[in-house]
Amino acid sequence: MRIKAAVAEQGTEYVVRDVELVDEVKPNDVLVKLVASGLCRSDYSLRHSGLPSYPVILGHEGSGIVVKVGENVNEVQPGDHVLLSYAYCDECKQCNHGHPSACKHWGPYNFGGRNKEGEYIFKDENNEGISGFYNQSSFATYSLTDKTNIIKVDKDLDLRLLGPLSCGFTTxxxxxxxxxxxxxxxxxxxxxxxxxxxxxxxxxxxxxxxxxxxxxxxxxxxxxxxxxxxxxxxxxxxxxxxxxxxxxxxxxxxxxxxxxxxxxxxxxxxxxxxxxxxxxxxxxxxxxxxxxxxxxxxxxxxxxxxxxxGDDIPQYYIPKLIQFYKNGQFPFDKLIKFFDFEDINEAEKASISGNVVKPVVIMDKDYKPQSL
Structure with missing residues (x-):
């Protein structure tokens, strides 16, 4: 499946280009069409470090619409609106104690550059693997992620706003x-x-x-x-x-x-x-x-x-933040500025300079919130 993604080498600017996304949806997979993604300071920091391996498609504050689900996925169905958070095993001691961000496998699942099965989901024109990030790589037009990454949200909410709830605002x-x-x-x-x-x-x-x-x-x-x-x-x-x-x-x-x-x-x-x-x-x-x-x-x-x-379960905690937002108690939308996906480097510069608190890049320019 041919998609657009912002690909980065270590220390370089992003380059938005065509890449191949694996189109085999396995039992626990969720294929998502990305609408938008927040930029986080850790995207910038990691691009200037040695983790994960390069080239890489970063982004971990994604929001989008479900396209297809695997046979073991009951949490969402095609057409549902979702946020993308981090991946976890949902089986280890910490996950079962309600602390999935301390999951035994948190490191490899989120920073290893590959999916839970240890496979690259992104490939270049030579069929070489491109590293992913947080098992979502939301600086792309589509992503193949896992059911533990997914938080379902109401369709009357503006997906362009919600992505940053997955990391910075939750943290x-x-x-x-x-x-x-x-x-x-x-x-x-x-x-x-x-x-x-x-x-x-x-x-x-x-x-x-x-x-x-x-x-x-x-x-x-x-x-x-x-x-x-x-x-x-x-x-x-x-x-x-x-x-x-x-x-x-x-x-x-x-x-x-x-x-x-x-x-x-x-x-x-x-x-x-x-x-x-x-x-x-x-x-x-x-x-x-x-x-x-x-x-x-x-x-x-x-x-x-x-x-x-945030040391909490994102599928339970983020809906609380959304309710606080609806109540007028958590007006995070005042901190957001939208940028076109192609302008991702300008969005990052605005963040690093301090001129914008939370930049959000828009992948799907045809998306219209149902509330409008």
């Missing part, structure tokens, strides 16, 4: 609601106001936190943070955020903190700003380290959490 909000389990009246702060940070702010407001503090060096982003639920903001290029947070909380510190920056000093500031029994969710994909003495944690029972993809 930030899930860190607050599922990992930290923030409660009404607890304080909250986020270091870094990108898509993940803004999602965390909206989730903290949903949880009933107060105060809700956004920390960044970009005044425009801080102003936007207030629009989305932050009660206080602080530009940390102008002073010490730890001192600000301690003054704000009468010396107690912050109950729930999220760091999205991955910067060593900032992560240490975030840890030091915690209250007794406070929790830090360190979300950045980074090679930077954070150093601390165990006494820094033990003296006040502080906690550090790892939280990937």
């Amino acid at each position: 930030g909000s899930g860190a607050v609601l599922s990992s930290l389990k923030a409660k009404v009246g607890e304080s909250f702060a986020v270091y870094g106001t990108g898509a993940v940070g803004f999602a965390a702010i909206m989730a903290a407001k949903i949880a009933g936190c107060y105060p809700i503090v956004a920390i960044d060096i970009n005044d425009k982003r801080l102003e936007q943070a207030r629009e989305l639920g932050a009660t206080h903001t602080f530009n940390n290029s102008e002073g010490d955020p730890k001192e600000f947070l301690l003054q704000l909380t009468d010396g107690d510190g912050i109950d729930n903190v999220v760091d999205t920056t991955g910067i060593t000093k900032v992560m240490k500031d975030a840890l030091d700003s915690l209250s007794a029994y406070g929790g830090l969710a360190a979300l950045a994909v980074t090679n930077n380290n954070i150093e601390f003495n165990p006494s820094d944690l033990n003296a006040k029972n502080k906690r550090i959490y790892g939280s990937i993809m």
Whole structure:
């Protein structure tokens, strides 16, 4: 099956070109026509690393319409509208305990470049394999994915908006609601106001936190943070955020903190700003380290959490976010800007520069939301 896809080599820009998609739909497979896909900072980061192998078709915030399903797929049928998240085995201990993002096979299924059967689903003109990503590779016009990747959504929703719920917005909000389990009246702060940070702010407001503090060096982003639920903001290029947070909380510190920056000093500031029994969710994909003495944690029972993809079951969690959106509590659409698929490199530049919080590329320009 001939399709269009944005193919990348390590460190190069995307090239939108023809590739071959395997058209054999196996028992657990779902063939999806992509409508749109969000761009995530990790797409950029991985394109400049050695993982997965190259050439590669990236993208992991896809949305689209089911074309065909395998004989074991009962969750969706052709014509259904879906989001694409990550793949998991649904059989190991962590999957059965409700933590599929910690699946025993998460690494090879999502970063191995091949499907669950270990096969390339994309081929070039010489029949050589092209690596996939997250078992969805949503920077393409079609994808052959697995039933664990699929989240069914109502057809009256705009598919062009929904893809980013699969990663960035789930990661930030899930860190607050599922990992930290923030409660009404607890304080909250986020270091870094990108898509993940803004999602965390909206989730903290949903949880009933107060105060809700956004920390960044970009005044425009801080102003936007207030629009989305932050009660206080602080530009940390102008002073010490730890001192600000301690003054704000009468010396107690912050109950729930999220760091999205991955910067060593900032992560240490975030840890030091915690209250007794406070929790830090360190979300950045980074090679930077954070150093601390165990006494820094033990003296006040502080906690550090790892939280990937919201640490929840996407088929249950993402519909909750959609309901929050319908209720006006999670207005993530304010952060999105659309780009044509052919302009994917311009979309990425807009994201890296900070001019756009969440760019979304449109593959199917003929798609019209049923609500319009």
